[in-house]
Every structure is written in C-alpha cells, then in structure tokens.
Amino acid sequence: MTHEEVKQIVLDIIAEIAPDEDISNVKPDVRLREQLDLDSMDFLDIVMELRKKHGIEVPEEDYTKLASLDSCAEYLTPKFKAKAS
C-alpha cells in the first residue's frame, strides 16, 4: 500500500460523505477543512468509514493526523501495511 493509494482511499471516502464537494483538485499539503466544506461530524464519518470499510482504527488523540491528505497518508499507510501483513 503506497501513500498515493492511501490518499485515494481517503478521497473516495470524502466523495461518499460529502458528495457535493469537488474533490478533483484537492491539494495534498493543505488542510482538508481549508479547501472543502467539512465539519467535525464529517471527520467522524471519515473515521467511521476507515473502521467499517478497512478495519482501521483511529484513536481520538490521533484525529489531528487526518488534517491533510499528506498527513493522512503519513499516518494511515503503516496501519494499512500492518493490516495487510
């Protein structure tokens, strides 16, 4: 599982939970909430979908690590790799 694949997984989840948003030009190094209309409940949706679809747990103290696509990839890729092994 590469960083790019993890970013695509997160983008797919965002497309599902925020279907009105244009996600074609999301900048990976910019905070998601600065470029998309997402609120705290939406972030909880991202956490829930990672749990449901991929069996990935994100503890509450790590929520800030989901701030941007880059930070998502940095934080989640090892978890996906651990899950796959």
Next chain:
Amino acid sequence: MNPHSRIVITGVGLTAPNGNDLPTFRDNLLKGIANIQRMETRYMGSVLAGVCNYEATRYQKKRDLRTGTRAGSIGIYCAQEAIKNAGINWETTDKSRVGVYVGTTEHGNVETENEIFNISQFGYDTKYWSHHHNPRTVANNPAGEITINMGITGPHYAIGAACAAGNAGLIQAVQMLRLNEVDLAIAGGVSESVHTFGIFAAFKSQGALAYHDDPNKASRPFDLARNGIVVSEGGALYCVERLDDALARGAPILCEIIGYAMNSDATDTVLPNPERQTQCMRLALKKAGIAAQAVHIVNTHATSTPQGDIQEVVAINDVFANCPDTYINNTKSFIGHAMGAAGALELAGNIPAFTDGYVHPTINVDNLDPACKVHNLVVDKPLKPSKIDVILNNSFGMLGINSALIVRKFN
C-alpha cells in the same frame, strides 16, 4: 374579533404520494387519482405504501440528505415551498420572530432501525453505531432541520400527537401567534413512517394493515371490505400569520382558522371513543362561534380500519344530524394514512374548495358498509354544492387524542 387575534393561512407547501404541490394534489383528488404502491421493506418484504417523490435536492445538499432524516427533508421541502407560496420576502424577514411547529406521529424509529441493522452487519459491535444517531432521533429533529436549513432563529419544536399531529401543529401556531410569541409560524405535520418496518409489522400484528391486489384500492374507508391502514409518508406545512400582518403585506389569504379543539378519550390505547370525538367537534364549533349547519365539508379522519371508521361515523352522525348542507369526504382513500402529516395534508387537499367550489370525493367505496352510512357522503365524483364557506378537519390518534380544526373562506 380583533384582526390582531384573527389567524389566517397564507401559504402551503406539501408533498403527498399523488402530488408535490397543492394544484397537482388537488387536481388528482378531483380526478379520483390515487397513488399507492408496493414497496420492499426490511424483514417484511413487499408492503403497500404511499411514497413521495418530491425533489429533495431543490433545497438541500446531498450531504445534508445523507446526514439528516427523511422527516427533516420532507419538512424542509414543505417549509421552503410554503414560504414561496405565501409570497414572503424571506431575505427581509426577521428570522427571530418565526416559529416552527411540526406535528409528528412518531420520530426516531426509522433511524434506530437503520442503526440496529447497520451494527448487525458488524456482529452487533456498537463501535459501528453512527454519531449521527442522536441529532437524527431527538424529537425536535424535523423542526430543527428546517431552522438550520432556513436560518430561522425563533422557537422550533415537534409536537408528538399521534395521527392528530398535523392539526396539532397548526393549533400550536394559532396559539403562539395570539400570544405574540412569533410573527410568522411555519406549521403542520410530516411523516417518514414508510421507512420503518415496525409500523407495518405492528399494524399487521394488530390486524389493521390493509391489503388488496390493486394497491390503489387498498385504502378504502367506509367500504364493507376494508381491512386496515395503508401507511404513507408526506408533509404539509403552512405559513400562518395574524390577519393584520397578512393584510398589511398584501398576502394571499387561503383561509382563516376560526376554531379548533383537542381532547382525550381517556379510555383505550387504540380503540377510538366516538363520545369524545363528538365532544371535540362540538367544542371546535363552539370556539368558532358557529352551528354545525354552517359547516359545508367535514374531512373525515377515517383510516379504513373495520372498527375506527364506524366510531367516527357515529360521532359525525351525532354532531351533524340535521345538517343538509354538510358534505362528508375522505382523503386517505387516495393517499393512505400519512400519519403525522395526515391532518395537515388532508386540510390542504380541501382548502381549494373555497375557490373551485367542489367537494372532492372519497374513493374505493364499492359497497358502503351499512354501519358507515353517513348523510351526504361524497363518493367517486366531486360534488359542487351551492356554497362552500367552512371546512371542519378531523384528525384522531392513538392513546385517544382527538383534534378538530375549522377553517373559513376569507372574503
């Protein structure tokens, strides 16, 4: 009465199984066009239901539809349409003086059933239970979603009144306007009930769920072969204002609310009590300051259950015993029982009678039950009497809650 205490309806937004605006709904009621369909529901398979197909994205983002409730969405559609219909300049309206009073039969069953099903897919592990559950299931949800969508900062709440809720929402509006708590009320009732299997299953267990090979014949109040309720969704919300305010802004006035009453049977959880229904209608007439003879249309609550229809006929035959100019009809024969929306929707379907002059019929009475014989029941075809000035709208519900609302043509 002082124009500041007289209350008028100046707009309506609605969605019914056979129409998503008042002209379409009315046209179908006059043409005898019902719309009940077979619907797949969880655990029960195919059931008969009245389902709405309004354009939800007209006023909501897809995300809000995903996180909110069907009742909230129906409420938003109806509220927005009502404001538009009333010709209100929403941008300049003081939103802190707007009240939202939404009648519901029940709320939260749909969302709770969905979450239980959701966690059943994960071995009933509650960590998969949605964080959206609480805002979706608080009792004020449908009214609250309307305020968020429309930026209303005045009071909002839902009124739980079983199937009398549509009338109860309007009655609350009248009271709050007379108390000067608000200057504009958005009020009526909504229902998302077709999305809970529980309501179908419970009516079936009670022996009160309708069935018929032809879905559009299933809801048949007063017919000898009637066998129960067709559950429906829908909504009707009204703009309600004080007469002086409505006149000052040159509002279109659909009718005046001249009387209302609510009371309780205090006898049984499900079986209606005609004596209390009689008292309720008489109290509404007394509050309106009119005799029964002055009523030209009585829209019946009758739900197509074997027992309930008879009880209401007993009550109507008592109150309107000597009323040659009073005509009786029923709207559920077209759209099923829209639960919390029923009273409000059925009133809406009748209000155009003040302008087109017709009493819309009740349909599906192939063989009138002798026990449901009532004077001047309008069957199959619309009827045009010499005058339609006053409508009485009955709406009753479980736990013995009765309501009657009386509206008058505004001249």
